[in-house]
Amino acid sequence: MRLKSFLSSGLFMSGLAAGTSFNSTQPPTGFPPCDALMQAGLEKSILLPTEPSYAARIESYWSLNSRQHPFCIVQPRNAKEVATAMTALLGADSAGDWHIAIRSGGHNSGGANNIDNGVTIDLVHLNEATYDKKTNLASVGPGAKWMDVYAKLAKDDVLVTGGRDGDVGVGGFLLGGGSTFFMGTEGFGCDAVKNYEVVLTNGTIVNANEKAHSDLWLALKGGGSNFGIVTRYDMEALPNKKLAHKVRTINITHAPQIARDFVEFTDNYEKFTNDALVVYLTHNATISKETIVGTIQVNTEGKVNSTGFEKLDEIPDIAPAQYDHITLAEAAAGSQVAGGTWMCEATLTFSNTKGLMKKAISMHERYVRDMKNAIGEENFATMFFFQPMPTMFGDISKRRGGNMIAFDLEEKNAVLWTAGVVVKTNQQDRIHSQSLMNKMTADLKSYSKSIGGATNLVYLNYADTTQDPLGSYGAKNVDYLKGVAKRYDSEGLFQTRFPLGFKISSVGS
Structure with a gap:
């Protein structure tokens, strides 16, 4: 019509x-x-x-x-x-x-x-988080923040596999995939979604799940904002156990050891499925004149002596750190990245090797030097993350019905690299900072290709607007997404009248 x-x-x-x-x-x-x-x-x-x-x-x-x-x-x-x-x-x-x-x-x-x-x-008023014991499903609204979702569900002694930063919203996180503390056992956040309630451009409301509108259900798991407005996510719930949670700060001189241990952890992730590891670099002149290396170490079963972190724990801290036994709601509320500034970001994946990890660390230091010269050390702060992306994540996702991202995790264990920069001054400095970041990203991608370490995935939730995450999913998945978009939005209105975000119509154009 x-x-x-x-x-x-x-x-x-x-x-x-x-x-x-x-x-x-x-x-x-x-x-x-x-x-x-x-x-x-x-x-x-x-x-x-x-x-x-x-x-x-x-x-x-x-x-x-x-x-x-x-x-x-x-x-x-x-x-x-x-x-x-x-x-x-x-x-x-x-x-x-x-x-x-x-x-x-x-x-x-x-x-x-x-x-x-x-x-x-x-969608701020669509912020429910309710639990149905009979189905073991939590119904979560797209306008909710994850720290509020966890707090509400904790009343029923359950949780869902959502965001780690409590200020992050539900909708964008799940449509882009969703990196969580539970990826070693549950896959991406979107893999827990059993049903989407979706408003289509013709005004009809449909439920997309494994049995009804299953093509839309699969496309929404990592396919972004291309098909309609999701108004409810029905997610499989897990028991609300306390986490063993530790955040460490380490001198930059130990970066080579951390790179070594990160690579070993990622290559052996199947032995530590209840562990989650994030390594980050940060340069913030208000805290330190030198780059600081940090780790976020979590065991989802509350185990403080997991063998997954043994070698990392041998590296000395700048300040003593210990595991806290906290709920996911508490972890999310205490892990909010402050806003109110100009932001830059970019992301890549590359092979899980010590050489590429060390190259990415050295590029951070070069970026910091360039930024000091460009806008002044006091006017920016960096936060570069490294997260494991082993092939086993794709295997978990496939067992749970598949998603649009799992295709990219078939060949080899990888590292998800994300560059984030806070700019405290003005839009012009933000553009300058983003320009330097894009150059660094291109250099890192080129280097990884030159040594046979490039991988396809550009993770949608961390991508800059100049990147092409949907195109990184591979020709088969791109064709699939275009077909689903055509079936559910034959006029292409979500591509033209809702033009923001990453659009499937622009891939290959």
């Missing part, structure tokens, strides 16, 4: 919330899409730029990159209102250059969850 005929049909009307009025008493805003939302009966859910609540909501975005200013913000309270908002906006006067953005948690470095010329659909 073509869009014009659809908008005049009964199907369009059925997508609107019950009791919708087309005679709103509110004065027109002067913006056709905002007026269309009011005429659809959503005037109580709209924030206009003239209202203090609008400014407060913009300020709540994690990074300055995302603090753009749409014509208005609409905050639906349930899936039916999401359908109403979507169909109203798609039926509004599309003259002029305006588009639609979707916000879940708002924890993004920019380019995906807010917009200047258009309307932002803000």
Whole structure:
């Protein structure tokens, strides 16, 4: 059905919330899409730029990159209102250059969850986290923050495999895959999703799972924002055990040993499936004039003497550290990266070798020197992460129904490298910093290729807007995603009217 005929049909009307009025008493805003939302009966859910609540909501975005200013913000309270908002906006006067953005948690470095010329659909009220003991499923809303999800589910003594930073939102995290502390046993966060409730561009609401709309179910596991708006994630729950959790700081002189031990840990991950390891480099002049190496060491069964970390624990700390027995909710609440600054990021994967680890560490030091010269040492802080990405993660995902990422984990154990930089000054310095980062990323990729250590995956949740994570999934998966997008959005509206984020239509174009 073509869009014009659809908008005049009964199907369009059925997508609107019950009791919708087309005679709103509110004065027109002067913006056709905002007026269309009011005429659809959503005037109580709209924030206009003239209202203090609008400014407060913009300020709540994690990074300055995302603090753009749409014509208005609409905050639906349930899936039916999401359908109403979507169909109203798609039926509004599309003259002029305006588009639609979707916000879940708002924890993004920019380019995906807010917009200047258009309307932002803000899912903040879709923030439930409830547990059904009969099905062992936790129903989680896309607008919730992970620390709140864990706290709510803890009342039923369960958890789900979600984000480690408590301020991260549910929606973007799961649509991009989701790296968790439980990857050694459960795979990616998206592998725990048994059902998605999705609002399609024609206003209908469908459930996608292994039995119904199974093609959409698979595509949503790592396929990003390309098919519709997910309004609920039904996730398999796990018992709410306490973690053994330790964060260490180590002198940069020990980087070669840490690289060695990281590689050995990753190559033997099948022996330590309840362990999770993150290694990071940080240069922050307010803390130290030298780069600090850190590790985050977690055992999901609460075991403090796991053999997986034996060699790492032989390396001395700058300051004494010990394991804390804490819940996932406590770990997430205590692991929030501060926002309110300009952010840069990029990511790659490469073979799990000591040589490539050492090369990436040396590139961090070169980047720090370049940044000192470019914008001044006091105006930035780095946080570069290394995470294991062994082939066994792909095996786990396949056993649980598959995802779009597992294809890239078939050949060899890899390292997920992520560069993050905080810029404290202005947008010009951010662009300069991102330019230096892109050059470093290209150099690291080129070097890994030159020694036969390149791997395909560009992890969507950490990618810069100039990267192509969907294209890294391989031709078969790209064709699959394009086919699913065509079946569920035949007009391609999610590619054109919702243009933010990584779009499958741009892959191969």
